[in-house]
Amino acid sequence: MQHIALQAKAFDAGEELRKFESKRLGAIASFSGLVRSENEIRALSIEHHPVMTQKALEKLCDITTQRYHLLGVTIIHRYGTLKLGEPIVFVAAASEHRKEAMEAIIYMMDRLKTDVPLWKKEIFADGSSRWIDQKQSDVERSSSW
Amino acid sequence: MKITYFAKTRELMGRDSDSIDFPTDIHTIDDVIEYLSAKGAPYDVAFEERNSLRFALDNELAQNDASINNISELAIFPPVTGG
Numbered sequence: 001m002q003h004i005a006l007q008a009k010a011f012d013a014g015e016e017l018r019k020f021e022s023k024r025l026g027a028i029a030s031f032s033g034l035v036r037s038e039n040e041i042r043a044l045s046i047e048h049h050p051v052m053t054q055k056a057l058e059k060l061c062d063i064t065t066q067r068y069h070l071l072g073v074t075i076i077h078r079y080g081t082l083k084l085g086e087p088i089v090f091v092a093a094a095s096e097h098r099k100e101a102m103e104a105i106i107y108m109m110d111r112l113k114t115d116v117p118l119w120k121k122e123i124f125a126d127g128s129s130r131w132i133d134q135k136q137s138d139v140e141r142s143s144s145w
Numbered sequence: 146m147k148i149t150y151f152a153k154t155r156e157l158m159g160r161d162s163d164s165i166d167f168p169t170d171i172h173t174i175d176d177v178i179e180y181l182s183a184k185g186a187p188y189d190v191a192f193e194e195r196n197s198l199r200f201a202l203d204n205e206l207a208q209n210d211a212s213i214n215n216i217s218e219l220a221i222f223p224p225v226t227g228g
Contacts, residue, residue: 033228046227047151047152049151049201049204049220049222051204052201052204052206052220055204077227077228088228089227109228112228113226113227114224116227116228117151117222117225117227118225118226118227118228119151119152119222119223119226119227120226120227121152131153131156131223132226133223133226134223134224134226138228
């Protein structure tokens with residue numbers, strides 16, 4: 001099972017986890033990324049590419065499924081304006097044993113940070129905004145796989 | 146050729162796309178950036194950090210030395226920051 005979604009609306013992580021079904025399934029690992037309070041920000045604005053973002057998410061799902069022999073994988077990424085505490089991204093991986101599922105979600109998040117066309121902008125209380133720069137540590141983590 | 150801009154590059158450009166017919170001696174993405182930067186604002190400002198620009202040709206990521214021959218759309222954007 002592959003579930004890939006690029007959407008403006010919020011998602012329910014619990015509901016997404018209940019969608020996994022397989023008799024061989026022994027482990028599900030998941031990660032949710034949220035908008036956190038930092039530098040007085042009030043919201044995040046997330047921009048995507050109309051074609052490339054979806055394609056990149058699909059490719060990442062395929063590569064991760066093959067690499068970790070997954071029985072199921074989910075990636076949901078939101079775009080638009082998200083307030084503090086709101087979910088941004090959800091990844092989940094299902095496998096026979098825990099090691100593959102747990103490594104798969106770390107791999108997916110590391111690669112997502114550098115391989116998927118998405119851009120974040122911080123929106124501050126006074127209405128000003130600032131595009132977030134790509135972190136060198138994210139580039140290093142992604143290229144270490 | 147259609148040129149599309151995203152995120153910070155789009156904001157610096159002040160628009161999300163251009164349609165430009167390039168001279169015959171413009172062969173690569175590097176040539177495009179050089180040619181447009183020489184035209185002045187807003188290109189010179191938007192393309193100032195050359196090493197921080199990323200590109201896609203017809204929706205496929207491309208290196209700066211890639212040929213634009215037979216390409217209908219070039220996308221220009223900063224390094225990605227999703228997740």
